[in-house]
Amino acid sequence: MLTIENFSKRYGDTLVLTVRHLELAPGVYWIKGENGSGKTTFFRSLSGLLPCEGKLSFDDGVTLHHHPLEYRRRVNYSEAEPLYPEFLTAKELTRFIGKTKGASLQQQDDVTRAFGIDQFFEKPCGACSSGMMKKISLALAFLGTPRIIILDEPLITLDEASRHVLTNLIQTFRDQFNVTFLLSSHQLLESSSLVLNDVLHVRDKTLARA
Numbered sequence: 164m165l166t167i168e169n170f171s172k173r174y175g176d177t178l179v180l181t182v183r184h185l186e187l188a189p190g191v192y193w194i195k196g197e198n199g200s201g202k203t204t205f206f207r208s209l210s211g212l213l214p215c216e217g218k219l220s221f222d223d224g225v226t227l228h229h230h231p232l233e234y235r236r237r238v239n240y241s242e243a244e245p246l247y248p249e250f251l252t253a254k255e256l257t258r259f260i261g262k263t264k265g266a267s268l269q270q271q272d273d274v275t276r277a278f279g280i281d282q283f284f285e286k287p288c289g290a291c292s293s294g295m296m297k298k299i300s301l302a303l304a305f306l307g308t309p310r311i312i313i314l315d316e317p318l319i320t321l322d323e324a325s326r327h328v329l330t331n332l333i334q335t336f337r338d339q340f341n342v343t344f345l346l347s348s349h350q351l352l353e354s355s356s357l358v359l360n361d362v363l364h365v366r367d368k369t370l371a372r373a
């Protein structure tokens with residue numbers, strides 16, 4: 164479980180988001196909020212990509228600020244609109260992220276095959292479509308032994324077959340590996356076959372349970 168206490172994020176003097184106290188047990192959480200309400204900022208902060216105030220801690224005592232490497236190994240993040248260096252291939256990205264996350268070659272192959280990325284494994288990112296880039300980004304988020312997987316707008320540009328693959332992977336990782344998923348989507352998640360555990364809202368610069 165991840166506990167968030169007295170979280171706040173500012174850009175300069177401008178407060179973007181606060182979270183007073185939130186406990187995220189394994190499950191699938193839908194983070195809802197209007198455009199510009201701070202969802203992506205929260206996700207980047209939670210992943211350790213942006214500095215923030217407050218305490219982010221796992222129940223065994225690992226915190227972002229005191230154990231930055233171990234914490235980051237446990238939190239995987241797929242950006243809404245992923246961008247990678249144009250000259251890198253899907254294979255090079257998979258091997259690189261796979262190594263940093265401690266993913267076996269078998270796991271790397273399984274997850275890339277599931278999304279059909281093996282069909283364009285040697286293609287440089289600069290020659291990939293936006294849907295292909297999205298699949299690469301989503302597959303990379305499942306590498307290693309994450310405790311938290313954050314998927315920012317996972318459905319955009321994704322074809323129907325890949326949505327099905329994603330839904331199955333999310334359910335497997337939640338049910339078999341006790342992973343916590345944080346998803347943002349402006350599309351209706353209720354209508355997909357994904358079983359949600361809870362919905363969180365950003366209102367008045369505060370993220371909390373509905």
Ligand SMILES: Nc1ncnc2c1ncn2[C@@H]1O[C@H](COP(=O)(O)OP(=O)(O)OP(=O)(O)O)[C@@H](O)[C@H]1O
Nearest residue numbers: 174175179196197198199200201202203204205243
């Ligand atoms: N690097 C930055 N510097 C300053 N302000 C920023 C920066 N990035 C985002 N913001 C501002 O922070 C606020 C939250 O943006 P954020 O991208 O987190 O929102 P969001 O909820 O993900 O929006 P959307 O649903 O449109 O993707 C917005 O007012 C945005 O303009």
